[in-house]
Amino acid sequence: MDTIIVEKDQLRHFDHHDHPLSLVxxxxxNHNADDEDExxxxxxxxxxxxxxxxxxxxxxxxxxxxxxxxxxxxxxCDYSLHKFCAELPKYKQNHPLHPEHELRxxxxxxxxxxxxxxxxxxxxxENIYTYYCCVCGIDMDITCASTVLEQKINHPSHAHKLxxxxxxxxxxxxxxxxxHEGEFFQCTTCPWFRISLDCALLTAKLLIQNHTNGTFTxxxxxxxxxxxxxxxxxxxxxxxxxxxxGKFYAHLWIYKCDKCRYYVHVDCxxxxxxxxxxxxxxxxxxxxxxxxxxxxxxxxxxxxxxFQDEGENLLKRHMSNQMKxxxxxxxxxILNHTSHxxxxxxxxxxxxxxxxxxSLHDPMKRTQLLCDGxxxxxxxxxxxxxxxxxxxxCCFVLHEWCAKLPSQVQDYAGHPEHPLSLLPxxxxxxFGVFECSICNLQSNGFVYGCTKCxxxxxxxxxxxxxxxxxxxxxxxxxxxxxGSNIPSKWNCKACKYLVRHRKLVFHCPSCDFYIHxxxxxxxxxxxxxxxxxxxxxxxYGPVENHISQYFCEICEDEFDPxxxxxxxxxCAQSMHAACGPLILQCEQAxxxxxxxxxxxxxxxKFGGTLEIEDHSHPLAxxxxxxxxxxxxxxxNQLQYEMIFKCLECEFAFHYKCASSFVS
Numbered sequence: 001m002d003t004i005i006v007e008k009d010q011l012r013h014f015d016h017h018d019h020p021l022s023l024v025x026x027x028x029x030n031h032n033a034d035d036e037d038e039x040x041x042x043x044x045x046x047x048x049x050x051x052x053x054x055x056x057x058x059x060x061x062x063x064x065x066x067x068x069x070x071x072x073x074x075x076x077c078d079y080s081l082h083k084f085c086a087e088l089p090k091y092k093q094n095h096p097l098h099p100e101h102e103l104r105x106x107x108x109x110x111x112x113x114x115x116x117x118x119x120x121x122x123x124x125x126e127n128i129y130t131y132y133c134c135v136c137g138i139d140m141d142i143t144c145a146s147t148v149l150e151q152k153i154n155h156p157s158h159a160h161k162l163x164x165x166x167x168x169x170x171x172x173x174x175x176x177x178x179x180h181e182g183e184f185f186q187c188t189t190c191p192w193f194r195i196s197l198d199c200a201l202l203t204a205k206l207l208i209q210n211h212t213n214g215t216f217t218x219x220x221x222x223x224x225x226x227x228x229x230x231x232x233x234x235x236x237x238x239x240x241x242x243x244x245x246g247k248f249y250a251h252l253w254i255y256k257c258d259k260c261r262y263y264v265h266v267d268c269x270x271x272x273x274x275x276x277x278x279x280x281x282x283x284x285x286x287x288x289x290x291x292x293x294x295x296x297x298x299x300x301x302x303x304x305x306x307f308q309d310e311g312e313n314l315l316k317r318h319m320s321n322q323m324k325x326x327x328x329x330x331x332x333x334i335l336n337h338t339s340h341x342x343x344x345x346x347x348x349x350x351x352x353x354x355x356x357x358x359s360l361h362d363p364m365k366r367t368q369l370l371c372d373g374x375x376x377x378x379x380x381x382x383x384x385x386x387x388x389x390x391x392x393x394c395c396f397v398l399h400e401w402c403a404k405l406p407s408q409v410q411d412y413a414g415h416p417e418h419p420l421s422l423l424p425x426x427x428x429x430x431f432g433v434f435e436c437s438i439c440n441l442q443s444n445g446f447v448y449g450c451t452k453c454x455x456x457x458x459x460x461x462x463x464x465x466x467x468x469x470x471x472x473x474x475x476x477x478x479x480x481x482x483g484s485n486i487p488s489k490w491n492c493k494a495c496k497y498l499v500r501h502r503k504l505v506f507h508c509p510s511c512d513f514y515i516h517x518x519x520x521x522x523x524x525x526x527x528x529x530x531x532x533x534x535x536x537x538x539x540y541g542p543v544e545n546h547i548s549q550y551f552c553e554i555c556e557d558e559f560d561p562x563x564x565x566x567x568x569x570x571c572a573q574s575m576h577a578a579c580g581p582l583i584l585q586c587e588q589a590x591x592x593x594x595x596x597x598x599x600x601x602x603x604x605k606f607g608g609t610l611e612i613e614d615h616s617h618p619l620a621x622x623x624x625x626x627x628x629x630x631x632x633x634x635x636n637q638l639q640y641e642m643i644f645k646c647l648e649c650e651f652a653f654h655y656k657c658a659s660s661f662v663s
Contacts, residue, residue, distance in 0.1 A: 011072055013086055015059065015107075015129075016079055021072035021086065026054065059085040059129045060142050065201055069154065084146060085129075092145065098133060103145065106132040118144035119168060153185065155200060157226040157253070160189040162200070175199035175226075175253045176267050199253065202266060206255065208243075211270050215289045216243055218262055219544065222255035222269060236261060237560040239542075243268035261542035261561065292475040293510065299477075305470045306525045306538060310361075310581075311379040314521050318463040319401035335384055337403055339373070339424035339446065340396050344384040344403065358385065363528045363583040373402030374459055375445040375603045395607065402446065402459070409448050409462050413480060414438055414503045415455045420448035426456055430658055431608065431621055433642070436461055438503050439518040442642070443603035458603050464504060464517055471525070472540045472564075473513050478506040478520070486514065493540075494519035494564045494577075495597040518598045519564070527566055527580050529553075532573050536566035536580070543567055543574075554579035564597050601642065610644050612661045615651055619644040624652070633657035 009023035054064030054071045059081055064071045072086045073079070092103040097118055108114070108128055115122050116130075117138040123130075131145040132138070143164070152161040157175065162185040170181045173196040180196035187193035204224050209217040230250045233239065240247060242264050248254060255269040256262065296302070301321075307313060333346040347358070361369040361377035369378045376399070384403045386396040409420040414437060424446055425432035432444040438461040449456035467477050472493060483502035492499050492515050499505045499514045506515045526535045531553045542550075542561040550561045552575045559565060559576055567574045577597040594600070601623060609618035624638030628645055631638055631654045638645075638652055644661075645652035653661060 011086060013072070013081065014090070015081075016074060016077070019074045019076055021074050021079070021081065023070055023083070024054065024073045025070045026068065055080040057082045057085050059088075061128045062143070063201070085142065088129075088142060088146070092131060095131075095145065097140070097145070098136075098138070101133045101135045103131040103133055103140065105142070106130055106139075114139040116141040116144055121168060152188075153200070155185070155195075156204075157195070158187055158190075158193055160187045160193075162187055162193075162195070165194075171196075173199050174251070175202075176265070177249060177252045178267060199266065202253070202270065206269065208255070208264065208269050212243070216264075217289070218242075218257060218260075220257045220259050220262075222262070222264065223258055224266070225254050225256050227251055228254050228256075228263070237562055239263050239562065241265050241268055258547070260544050260547055290473070290475045290511075294477050299467070301465075302477075303465050303468045305468050305520050306523055307521075309524050309526045309535075310363075310377050310528075312524065313374065313376050313460065314463060314465075315374050315376070315460055316399070316401055319404065334387075335403060337384070337398070339398075340386060342386045342388055342394055342396070344396075344398065345387050346382055346384055346400070348382045358389070364530055364533075366530055366583050368583060369397060370605045371399045371402055371445070372396050372605060373398050373405070373446040375443065375605045376460075405446065405459060412448075412457075412462070413464070413466075414457065415450055415453065418450045418452060418455075420450055420455070420457070420462065422459075423447045423449055423456075427451075430655070430662065431610075433604065433655065436603070438464070439516070439522075439598075439603075440502070441518060441598065441603050442601060444605060445603060460521070460603070461517065464521070468506060468520060470506075470515065470520055472515075473508055473511070476508045476511060476513070478508050478513070478515065480504055480517075481507045490514045492516045492519055492597075494523070495595065496560075496563055497595050516598075519596075522598050522602060523564060523577055529566075529575070529580065530583060531575070532568045532571055534568045534570050536568045536573075536575065538577070539565055539567045539574075543569065546572065550574050552576045552579055554582055604642065606642075610658075610662070614661060615646060617646045617648045617651070619646055619651070621655075624654075628652050631657055633660050 010020040011023070012020055054068070054073070055078070056062070057064055058079055064080055064082055068082060070083050072081045072083060088105060090105045095103050106129065108130060113122055114130065117140050119141060121141070123141065129142050131140040131142060152163045155162050165184045165186055168182050169184060170179060171184055171194060172178070173180050174193055175195045176199055180198060183197040184194050185197070185200050202224055205221045207221055228248045228250055233248060233250070238247070239261060242262055244265065246265065248263065248265070253266045255264045255266055303317065335344045335346065337344055359367045359369065361367060361379045370376065371378055378397060378399060382400045384398040384400065386394040388394040389396065405422055407422050412420050426434045426447055426449065433442055434447060434456050435441070436443055436458045437455055438457050441458070443458040446459045447456050448459060448462040464480060466480050469476070470478060481504070483500050483505045486500050486505065486507070488498065488500050490499055490512065491497060493513060494515055497516070499516060502516060504517055506517060506520050507513065523538055525538050528535055549558055550565070551558050553573050554575050564577050565574055566577060566580050578594055578599045581599045581602055606622050608621050610621060611618050621644055624641045624643040626639045628638040628643065629650065629652070630636060632651065633653050634657055636654070638654065642655035643652055644655065644658060
């Protein structure tokens with residue numbers, strides 16, 4: 001804050017005989033736009049939050065704030081007075097609140113307790129001034145004794161002057177929306193405009209870590225804003241408070257960052273919500289600094305999510321503990337697997353057979369190699385491949401661990417009634433496509449199922465652990481729970497979609513933090529994509545120093561940064577989490593209002609052909625794109641859906657409509 005000391009405006013005051021007092025003008029910085037841009041970073045680095053603007057007034061013992069505009073000050077003695085306190089007369093005649101007798105400005109040096117005749121507050125302070133009537137024996141706090149005109153302030157939140165209301169009261173504050181007990185300021189022109197003294201004294205800029213004991217931190221100072229218009233909230237996808245996770249109201253004040261999408265209620269930013277610690281008992285605990293609520297030694301096999309990259313997954317981790325035993329059962333480079341009619345060759349340290357190269361999955365080269373078991377990328381050796389793959393007759397491949405899965409899963413949490421058996425495909429399902437009962441994603445990989453109850457899960461969901469941790473909610477255990485037991489108001493933190501409709505979800509019981517199993521387990525920390533030469537990292541909210549809009553580099557739609565997404569800080573490029581796995585055709589992207597963070601066909605391996613009697617050409621199993629047009633059966637658009645289409649003519653229909661064409 002800048003101050004201007006005017007030497008010629010000096011005052012000799014009866015309470016400070018040693019030196020004259022100089023008038024100090026309080027001014028907020030007012031630079032033009034060019035200066036702001038040029039000095040922005042330098043100012044931010046030098047920003048020091050000020051608790052007081054002019055110190056304590058030696059007469060009334062109250063703070064001197066910016067809205068007082070000016071005050072008297074002795075630099076030699078560090079002695080400050082409000083301007084209106086310094087100019088108070090020693091005697092007041094015909095005071096409107098006590099016109100009967102003269103009031104004398106009296107100095108309390110004995111520390112005796114007195115009760116203000118006006119506001120009825122008991123004071124027990126030494127070295128302050130009061131107005132005293134020696135006839136009636138009454139005292140007035142000098143703030144109450146000052147005339148109404150002297151108690152008016154100019155506040156930047158309102159166009160008119162605000163006057164102090166005499167005496168403490170309980171009323172709702174128009175700044176924060178909460179009820180306060182204490183002093184208030186009210187507009188003389190607009191009687192509905194009333195703000196508490198606490199909110200009137202809020203600093204224009206603050207560092208949130210200084211007011212929340214470091215529980216919540218942000219690298220930039222937050223600026224006080226006197227409204228948050230609905231149109232602005234809508235443009236920013238309705239942000240939530242970074243402290244309590246509550247919503248904002250257009251007319252209430254907030255603190256916000258001018259460089260990031262960081263918004264906080266004024267009472268949350270200043271720890272004025274009573275009691276402050278109550279915010280840690282709700283979902284907001286996940287937003288601030290947390291403390292570990294478990295012992296690592298007691299959880300030796302605890303899964304820490306997200307997985308580092310696309311090459312890591314739950315199935316690989318689960319099977320790695322059993323590989324020593326299993327590998328002895330399958331020694332040798334040829335494996336006859338029940339899921340496939342041809343022998344499988346083990347690739348240990350090479351990616352070529354008979355001088356023909358086999359390319360591993362590589363998003364940067366737009367090369368796709370998906371396991372037929374788990375439908376996850378094969379990015380390293382060893383892995384199994386059909387012996388006829390090199391002749392391009394059969395493109396069947398398996399991770400080493402997917403080739404050695406147990407034949408049954410006992411006591412499965414989502415279906416404890418019966419054991420689940422391993423099936424290469426579900427009988428009667430075209431191309432083996434089914435919907436997983438846990439993640440609700442379509443899949444055509446291997447499946448664990450109970451044919452009696454028609455309960456089927458993809459093999460990724462068959463080994464969901466009882467507890468995990470996740471970077472978005474560090475230090476707290478997330479427990480596997482049934483979605484049907486969760487109140488309907490709770491949403492997944494990743495995709496904002498309801499969690500109640502899932503059989504299994506992860507939940508932090510101390511914070512009411514919920515996340516879908518697929519969002520926790522299927523979104524890796526880093527991905528690679530051809531659209532960016534750097535790895536993209538998983539982000540759990542808006543990026544620092546990025547206040548502008550977010551557009552997906554794949555589908556080119558604007559997206560909500562409060563849902564998880566992938567981002568490259570170096571290139572300032574982003575993409576939907578659901579669009580990230582799409583490396584072959586950007587036209588296959590999800591649509592803008594797709595509600596989930598996981599790509600809907602992440603567990604579907606497209607490819608293969610279908611032959612039908614009504615068409616002379618084979619039909620390819622693919623995801624529809626815009627130019628595929630409409631389905632021949634239902635006449636709905638084919639884009640974004642699983643379809644069968646002829647590569648030689650315009651014959652195409654939805655997968656779900658295939659029963660009309662397949663005998």
